[in-house]
Amino acid sequence: xxxxxxxxxxxxxxxxxxxDDKMLRTFDFExxxxxxxxxxxxxxxxxxxxxxxxxxxxxxxxxxTEEGFLRFTVNRVGVVTTALHHLQEGDIIGxxxxxxxxxxxxxxxxxxxxxxxxxxxxxxxxxxxVYLRDPANRxxxxxxxxxxxxxxxxxxxxxxxxxKWEKENDIEVHLTIDSEVEGWDKLVGFVPTVTKEISPSxxxxxxxxxxxxxxxxxxxxxLAEIGFPxxxxxxxxxxxxxxxxxxxxxxxxxxxxxxxxGPVFSFAELEKIPEEI
Amino acid sequence: MSVxxxxxxxxxxxxxxxxxxxxxxxxxxxDGITSFAELEPGQEPAFGILKTQKPPKEVFYPQNExxxxxxxxxxxxxxxxxxxxxxxxxxxxxxxxxxIIERVFIDPKYEDPYWSxxxxxxxxFALACNEPLLSCFCNWFGGGPFDKTGSDVLxxxxxxxxxxxxxxxxxxxxxxxxxxFEKAEKADIEKAGKLRKKAESSMGEPPKLDSVxxxxxxxxxxxxxxxxxxxxxxxxxxxFSCPTCYCFDIQDETRRDKGxxxxxxDTCQFPLFTKEGSGHxxxxxxxxxxxxxxxxxxxxxxxxxxxxxxxxxxxxxTLCPVNLDVRDFLEKIAAExxx
Numbered sequence: 001x002x003x004x005x006x007x008x009x010x011x012x013x014x015x016x017x018x019x020d021d022k023m024l025r026t027f028d029f030e031x032x033x034x035x036x037x038x039x040x041x042x043x044x045x046x047x048x049x050x051x052x053x054x055x056x057x058x059x060x061x062x063x064x065t066e067e068g069f070l071r072f073t074v075n076r077v078g079v080v081t082t083a084l085h086h087l088q089e090g091d092i093i094g095x096x097x098x099x100x101x102x103x104x105x106x107x108x109x110x111x112x113x114x115x116x117x118x119x120x121x122x123x124x125x126x127x128x129x130v131y132l133r134d135p136a137n138r139x140x141x142x143x144x145x146x147x148x149x150x151x152x153x154x155x156x157x158x159x160x161x162x163x164k165w166e167k168e169n170d171i172e173v174h175l176t177i178d179s180e181v182e183g184w185d186k187l188v189g190f191v192p193t194v195t196k197e198i199s200p201s202x203x204x205x206x207x208x209x210x211x212x213x214x215x216x217x218x219x220x221x222x223l224a225e226i227g228f229p230x231x232x233x234x235x236x237x238x239x240x241x242x243x244x245x246x247x248x249x250x251x252x253x254x255x256x257x258x259x260x261x262g263p264v265f266s267f268a269e270l271e272k273i274p275e276e277i
Numbered sequence: 278m279s280v281x282x283x284x285x286x287x288x289x290x291x292x293x294x295x296x297x298x299x300x301x302x303x304x305x306x307x308d309g310i311t312s313f314a315e316l317e318p319g320q321e322p323a324f325g326i327l328k329t330q331k332p333p334k335e336v337f338y339p340q341n342e343x344x345x346x347x348x349x350x351x352x353x354x355x356x357x358x359x360x361x362x363x364x365x366x367x368x369x370x371x372x373x374x375x376x377i378i379e380r381v382f383i384d385p386k387y388e389d390p391y392w393s394x395x396x397x398x399x400x401x402f403a404l405a406c407n408e409p410l411l412s413c414f415c416n417w418f419g420g421g422p423f424d425k426t427g428s429d430v431l432x433x434x435x436x437x438x439x440x441x442x443x444x445x446x447x448x449x450x451x452x453x454x455x456x457x458f459e460k461a462e463k464a465d466i467e468k469a470g471k472l473r474k475k476a477e478s479s480m481g482e483p484p485k486l487d488s489v490x491x492x493x494x495x496x497x498x499x500x501x502x503x504x505x506x507x508x509x510x511x512x513x514x515x516x517f518s519c520p521t522c523y524c525f526d527i528q529d530e531t532r533r534d535k536g537x538x539x540x541x542x543d544t545c546q547f548p549l550f551t552k553e554g555s556g557h558x559x560x561x562x563x564x565x566x567x568x569x570x571x572x573x574x575x576x577x578x579x580x581x582x583x584x585x586x587x588x589x590x591x592x593x594x595t596l597c598p599v600n601l602d603v604r605d606f607l608e609k610i611a612a613e614x615x616x
Contacts, residue, residue, distance in 0.1 A: 001388060001390050001393060002390075003354050003356075003390045004387050004388070004389070004390065005344055005345070005354075005390070005391075005527075005538075006345075006352070006354055007352065009351070051345075051347040051352055051529065051536060051538070052347070052529050052531040052536045053529055054527070054528065054529050055527065056554075075554075077554035077555055078554035081554065094352065238553075239551065239553070239559065240550075240551050240552065240553050240554075242525065242526055242527045242543075243525075243527065245386075245387040246381070246384060246386070246387065247381060247382060247387070247389055247523070247525070248524060248525050248526070248527070248543070249381075249523060249524030249525070249543075249545070250524060250543070250545070250550055250551055252569075252573070252577070253559075254572075254577065255576070255577035255580040255581055260386070274494075274497035274498075275497075275559070276559060
């Protein structure tokens with residue numbers, strides 16, 4: 001029997017500091033043994049594992065259409081994330097995955113997609129965006145709109161890439177920061193406010209919404225006002241996790257395990273769960 | 278399936294023979310704590326105990342176990358590879374508990390190898406409860422003092438003899454291989470029937486729990502939660518002693534360049550269980566943690582496994598330092614419907 005707790009070795013291909021406060025780092029990993037490489041879909045997560053330190057779950061930021069690396073952006077908050085921040089190119093750690101479900105890309109095939117995100121929650125939505133824009137998939141989807149906000153320009157992750165996307169004509173990108181900063185010529189305002197100003201059409205459109213709880217809280221009513229039904233607004237949730245496979249019992253909200261039934265849920269599903277998200 | 282009889286005096290011999298092919302676990306007392314442990318040669322099980330303080334789940338799912346050993350070379354899994362396990366003297370509630378917990382460890386998508394390594398090929402000899410305790414309420418959840426769910430052999434103490442009632446062919450074959458049994462006679466079966474009746478009727482009529490899940494699902498914001506949790510100390514003895522609680526933590530322990538990854542029982546009653554790296558804790562209050570425990574057992578598990586996550590063993594009732602009795606809670610909830 002396969003040992004589902006056994007991490008597979010991956011090697012750090014490159015590391016870069018993702019934010020000006022240096023709390024976010026982005027890692028590209030490659031499998032030490034090619035045979036270990038797995039298929040995954042945008043929205044899934046993995047457990048990164050450092051022997052002697054522990055494991056923690058992270059959403060996959062790369063897209064399955066990008067071959068040769070797995071990307072994760074890590075916020076330094078605890079023991080495992082601090083150890084991850086100390087990794088250097090060539091270092092080997094462990095990985096378990098892919099875990100959980102994914103953004104319902106089959107369900108919104110042929111539809112328009114609105115991606116709303118804030119802070120460093122863009123990770124799995126970057127995966128989704130890259131996936132949807134891949135030449136093999138782009139024809140299957142309608143308009144793609146990305147609304148992304150950060151407190152200030154220096155906290156905006158994947159900024160070079162986002163600025164490249166701004167110039168592309170198959171995606172509409174709106175970047176915003178919380179308050180005016182010298183040299184910033186894009187939008188200013190919180191994500192809910194900006195979303196209201198842009199008011200993407202709800203017709204044949206689905207929303208993937210991911211960000212800090214406070215952003216979600218104020219963006220949901222805006223989306224409802226614009227006319228998006230809860231069945232077509234999806235989010236990805238996080239909780240403290242240990243196993244990632246529905247055994248250790250700590251990531252439940254109501255009867256659902258985020259690791260097993262999620263992390264991606266529609267707000268129609270979440271509405272039935274009384275526990276706070 | 279036939280029923281077999283063995284003289285009480287011959288049980289030690291039977292257990293000795295069983296030990297040839299199995300690691301035999303039975304109730305024992307050590308330093309004042311009663312639990313299931315592997316019998317040493319010649320050691321007699323402590324049958325005077327009806328209910329061990331620690332549930333026998335630890336035989337298949339130890340309170341702490343090494344999952345991996347690691348050094349600079351990498352990680353090596355450490356899985357149980359001892360003799361198949363036989364449990365003797367498990368009570369029917371606990372035997373049923375194995376079946377419930379197993380559905381978590383072996384679900385349609387993922388099988389837990391550590392659980393399976395101990396559980397596969399195991400044998401459960403359940404000992405019927407002739408005299409259920411006041412804290413017992415297995416009959417509330419479809420169980421009973423002579424219930425066979427989860428056991429390979431139901432053992433009945435008829436005074437001078439034990440009757441062995443196998444529930445599957447494998448177990449019956451094993452009994453005949455070990456030998457030393459006679460076929461039970463009609464009088465034995467009748468005696469067992471009487472004991473069963475007496476035990477069952479001593480437990481009284483259980484309340485109807487059909488409406489419990491629905492009532493709970495509609496009581497998320499009820500003041501009831503604050504009321505019942507007001508005296509809860511959050512000590513978690515209810516979860517550690519529960520035969521259907523399965524939550525665990527995984528921790529790495531290191532010494533110089535070597536170490537182990539261990540899994541340990543954990544509990545939803547401790548704040549750290551859900552506290553996140555950012556400092557955010559989705560279950561900040563003891564009220565929310567107690568609600569999680571009760572909702573999990575009496576609503577969520579009904580939804581995910583189609584059965585209550587409680588077997589009525591009553592350990593949480595007897596061990597709770599503030600007398601928080603889950604039966605009072607359930608009766609209150611069950612009575613809500615009539616209001």
